[in-house]
Amino acid sequence: MKQILFRAKQRGTGDWVEGVPIQHSDGDWQIHGGFSNAGFLAVIHPETVCQYTGLTDKNDKKIFEGDILSAHLDDEHPEDTTYVQITWNGFSWCTRESTEDDVISESDCNTFEVCGNIFDNPELIGNEMRI
Secondary structure, X not given: OOOOOEEEEEOOXXXXXXXXXXXXXXXXXXXXXXXXXXXEEEEEOHHHOEEEEEEEOOOOOEEEOOEEEEXXXXXXXXXXXXXXXXXXXXXXXXXXXXXXXXXOOHHHHXXXXXXXXXXXXXXXXXXXXXX
């Protein structure tokens, strides 16, 4: 069974919280997490909502939309690091390097590791986004 999960940055603290995003009639967004009596509601920045892909990296860390993955793909040049961004192309989860989208594969998951995301580490992919 596929786990449907999201994460977003909490307003005020900037911490990442996981759960299900909810938009209220007043326009505020919250994320509901915990799914028990000890669950929580956190006010979030809606532009940071990222869906879990259902995949994990080589270290078994969850991969979310907007994550940046890194790997050393060239044995002859171990100092070179390849960075890719996780995106949704409307049909499947993809890795994006520069402007090219490739459907993420099991091999990618076993090779790459999450090293950041487009909100906290935009410089890894040449972006200036900061929340």
